[in-house]
Amino acid sequence: MTAPGGDTQHGIRRRNLARVLRTVAAQGPLSRPAVAARIGLTRAGVAPLVDELLRAGLLVEAGRAATGGRGRPGGELAVSDRGPAGLGAEIGVDHLAVCAVDLRGRVRARVAAEAANRHSAPGPVLRRLSALLAEVTDAIAAEGLRPAGLAVAVPGLVARGATTVVHAPNLGWRAADLAPGLAGATAARDGSPALPLTVENEANLGALAELRLGGGDGRPEPPPDFVHVSAEIGIGAAVVVDGQLLRGARGFAGELGHVPVYPDGPVCGCGGRGCLEQYAGEEAVLRAGGLAPGRAAAAHPGPGARIGLLARRAADGDTAVVRALQEAGTALGIALAGAVNLLDPRAVVLGGALAGLAPWILPSLERELALRTAVAADSGRAGGPVVTVSRLGADGPLLGAAHAALQTVLDDPLHSSAPAHSPRNGTR
Amino acid sequence: MTAPGGDTQHGIRRRNLARVLRTVAAQGPLSRPAVAARIGLTRAGVAPLVDELLRAGLLVEAGRAATGGRGRPGGELAVSDRGPAGLGAEIGVDHLAVCAVDLRGRVRARVAAEAANRHSAPGPVLRRLSALLAEVTDAIAAEGLRPAGLAVAVPGLVARGATTVVHAPNLGWRAADLAPGLAGATAARDGSPALPLTVENEANLGALAELRLGGGDGRPEPPPDFVHVSAEIGIGAAVVVDGQLLRGARGFAGELGHVPVYPDGPVCGCGGRGCLEQYAGEEAVLRAGGLAPGRAAAAHPGPGARIGLLARRAADGDTAVVRALQEAGTALGIALAGAVNLLDPRAVVLGGALAGLAPWILPSLERELALRTAVAADSGRAGGPVVTVSRLGADGPLLGAAHAALQTVLDDPLHSSAPAHSPRNGTR
Incomplete structure (x- = not known):
């Protein structure tokens, strides 16, 4: 509950410097009065903070570069592209x-x-x-x-x-x-x-990237409460609450891949049975689609290559692959329904390599999610949380x-x- | 990220008054220097705050009552039992x-x-x-x-x-x-x-009560990260992260009762299938134990009465009831394994009316939880989160x-x- 740095003069100054820098980084270029208004300080309170950040080379006067280092006095502030x-x-x-x-x-x-x-x-x-x-x-x-x-x-x-x-x-x-x-x-x-x-x-x-970069290009800003699901070889998830990562007591939160989906299902590498990874993990999907994981990797090495292969096969109408992806979407929807009932996020974001498979997994995923989060949906949520696909994909x-x-x-x-x-x- | 009340003089004073009052409420009786040390202020900084809280009747000098309202000067401070x-x-x-x-x-x-x-x-x-x-x-x-x-x-x-x-x-x-x-x-x-x-x-x-009152009587303080599960007619849960309730975007977080356990199971009142409530909800357990929910209620009206009936039957060795409770524990363990994989809490607390059923549901619950959170357990968690039974029970x-x-x-x-x-x- 205590503010970082406490209420010492030093702590307050540090927090205010951070607020100015973050505000200009997120919303700049901004004039000094606009910065003051956004962080709730007076113009006189903001001026020395801005001067310090200018001296340290973290802020620059917008237009300074274009006019040979002078800048317009009282002009707009931007963060530096050097430093x-x-x-x-x-x-x-x-x-x-x-x-x-x-x-x-x-x-x-x-x-x-x-x-x-x-x-x-x-x-x-x-x-x-x-x-x-x-x-x-x-x-x-x-x-x-x-x-x-x-x-x-x-x-x-x-x-x-x-x-x-x-x-x-x-x-x-x-x-x-x-x-x-x-x-x-x-x-x-x-x-x-x-x-x-x-x-x-x-x-x-990946979730942090979504939080900072997920908007833009005409897309709405990501909400501050979402579950971000991604996959490379395993399935990972991250939970963002009020704009912050939920890390868990030990830092192990987000193990969506080991949420039980069909409790009597096949034994998982983790020791459990019927975990999500057994139905929607990359190897499970390759196998269900009739593709040997080893061969797929050898033929198409590199990041995201196996998933790329699945997407190409599905786009070509390979029915076994399409069916495997639909079943993966069903399993993801069941596991995510549990997460949504527990966490009440505003959105579920498919990120990482999963983003490229969205056309084939989304319909069954969304159907399960809507079916199994009905209490909340029925109670004013208007259809459960929004499911979106990250534009960052594997770069997240x-x-x-x-x-x-x-x-x-x-x-x-x-x-x-x-x-x-x-x-x-x-x-x- | 901003401290409540901002960094105005007024906001800082209000926060410091709150810190003094909370510190004495939680740890008092305390001397003024002890209060100052605990909240990181100087004695001179604490003195006027204490005086204001004394004048407002929120704090008292410990011993004042016993000595007819005088108190020892510089004596220990306690919160008032009036006001x-x-x-x-x-x-x-x-x-x-x-x-x-x-x-x-x-x-x-x-x-x-x-x-x-x-x-x-x-x-x-x-x-x-x-x-x-x-x-x-x-x-x-x-x-x-x-x-x-x-x-x-x-x-x-x-x-x-x-x-x-x-x-x-x-x-x-x-x-x-x-x-x-x-x-x-x-x-x-x-x-x-x-x-x-x-x-x-x-x-x-119930979870807030556990957080504030769960310790004491020789029990360890509750950890700041736990999942609290309770039941009356439905099954509810609350998620506490870093000592704060996780509420969800709309305030609907904690719907453990509608986490899918057996996805192809019976249709639930929420519209989903195979939700936890279908296996561990009060009516499901009464029915599985061969007791008609309606009759049980009529014969023993009042809060927690139906659950009390189950506990009595189980204690008397009614095998149908004991088996129904074991199966409820299994279903709870599966749903909680999902929650633990997602949230990584330090403990799972059985509260509300469930606390009284712990002897019959805990063994199967703990077995499923250990089986299905093995990745994390294997990785330094030493057997998964602790499962505890609330001493507050239905009073929570x-x-x-x-x-x-x-x-x-x-x-x-x-x-x-x-x-x-x-x-x-x-x-x-």
């Missing part, structure tokens, strides 16, 4: 990827590589990832950007608030702390402090990671951006 | 109940009555409830207590932040705003402002309501307790 960048990385079962986004949220550099990570030890995977990180860091340095944080998306359970992958079954990783293997990539250099490292479940980062986790990596700057702008201002930087 | 009280009310299918708790959390008055509320219109039910409220208000007035708020527990969906019961199937209420029918009970009188009215789902209030919702009714005082101590201090009171 801090968030580094996002993704460890997939079949690929690695890294990207960097600036404070404006634009992707400034991006690399990806196919990689046979399944049952590969963390050491070699992290060495290869570190090389990709160095490539992206060099690329953005040429544009005046420096990394402010690194977030890594992994397909597995991550201990809450830690950098340890507790269990990533499809990588074969258990209790693997990623910090040592990424120490080279996060080390302090050139007078900058060491990079804060975040390790996070990919579905959670990587983009979400890069945005998450900017959090330290957005939460505490001057500590992160101006090491010379504070002796505390070196220890963060 | 504001929270009024809690419960509308059950078969009963009505009202109680009042003081700032110390002690029940100071309580009345209950059997009532045939099933399919009764709100008007007569609320008139009868108002009479019970008047009875309790008179009783506590004689002890120097005055109501500071009223919260009403109902077995149904309540619109978030409103006083409208959207759907209470077992009462037969739809879109029923309870405020007009309780206007007499909440009206301003004797110079006091009108009582703030809260209407809330009974399972949510009523006690939770009374505590919820004190929230306005605890959130904003002086506005609520000292109408003369502020012109804003009349409009709250």
Whole structure:
């Protein structure tokens, strides 16, 4: 209940700096009075905060670049497209990827590589990832950007608030702390402090991306309460409540893939029976569609390739594949009906590789969901929560990671951006 | 993200008054320096806050009563056992109940009555409830207590932040705003402002009671993340995350009773199939145990009576009842496994009338839960979340309501307790 930083002068100033930066980042360019109005401070209260953020290079006067650095006095404020960048990385079962986004949220550099990570030890995977990180860091340095944080998306359970992958079954990783293997990539250099490292479940980062980037292009802003479902090899979900990720006591929330669908069904790798993954997981669908998972992977390697194969077959009218996808949609609808009854979200978002299968899984999914959330629907919900398809698709986790990596700057702008201002930087 | 009341002087003072009052209420008696240390303020900063709360009669010097009103200077502080009280009310299918708790959390008055509320219109039910409220208000007035708020527990969906019961199937209420029918009970009188009215789902209030009162008597404090399951006629659940109720976008979260368990099972009143209520709801269990629900109710009227009958039969070794309860436990375990995979709570608490059936439902419930949450268990959770039985049992919702009714005082101590201090009171 206590505000972060408490009610000390220092804490209040830090929060207000963060509010100004976030407001301009989300809604800028904005005039100073518009910023003041949006955060509920007086113009006189906002002026020194804006000046500090301008001096630190986090804000710029809009138009300054165009007019050779002068800007219109009292002109509009925007966040800088130089300065801090968030580094996002993704460890997939079949690929690695890294990207960097600036404070404006634009992707400034991006690399990806196919990689046979399944049952590969963390050491070699992290060495290869570190090389990709160095490539992206060099690329953005040429544009005046420096990394402010690194977030890594992994397909597995991550201990809450830690950098340890507790269990990533499809990588074969258990209790693997990623910090040592990424120490080279996060080390302090050139007078900058060491990079804060975040390790996070990919579905959670996909949901964060949806929250920040899901709107735009004429689409409505995503609601602050939704369940985000995605799939690569497994099925993952993330629960967003009031605009925040619900992480669970240990950080393991969102294991939709192991929600029981048909309790007497086949035994699952988790030890349970009839889990959602047994009906809607990638391997189950490939098998039900008459495609051997191994062959499909060999013929079409790379991220999202197996799912791409399913989509092509379905589009070509392969009835076994179409039926398998319909059945996957039914199972997803049953599991999601449980989630909706428990959580009452405003929307269910299909993201990750599932987005590309929406034409075939949505009808049966929506039918089950409507049937099984009728009490609430009947009571004013008008047909249950909206089901939408993410426009980010398989890019969600990587983009979400890069945005998450900017959090330290957005939460505490001057500590992160101006090491010379504070002796505390070196220890963060 | 913004602190309640913002960072104005007024907002900070209000928050600090609330912190002092909550700290003494939860941990008192405490000396002034101990209060200061616990809330992170200086002694000089705490002194005027304490003085204001003493003047308003919300705090007292411990020992003052015993020494004829003087108290030891600099002695320990406690919350008053006079002054504001929270009024809690419960509308059950078969009963009505009202109680009042003081700032110390002690029940100071309580009345209950059997009532045939099933399919009764709100008007007569609320008139009868108002009479019970008047009875309790008179009783506590004689002890120097005055109501500071009223919260009403109902077995149904309540619109978030409103006083409208959207759907209470077992009462037969739809879109029923309870405020007009309780206007007499909440009206301003004797110079006091009108009582703030809260209407809330009974399972949510049961969970709040568990959060505040579940510890003590040598039991550990409840964790801040748990799923609370209860039953009267229906099955309800409440989800507590970081010590806060998860309400859902519309306020309808926690509908565990309509989570699909066996998707091809019998049609449920909600329109779905194979919902948990079809296997673990009171009527389903009575029927499976060979007891006609109607006859059981007629033979043993009153709150919790049907469940009491089941417990007696099971204790007497009635094999049909024991088997029905085991099967209900299995179904509960399957539905809760879904909830645990999604939410990763630290505990599952059996509350309400279910608490009394724990000896017969727990073994099968725990077996399913352990089987179906194995990924997480295997990954450091040491056997999944703890399953506990509430010691509050069927009293939970009523006690939770009374505590919820004190929230306005605890959130904003002086506005609520000292109408003369502020012109804003009349409009709250």
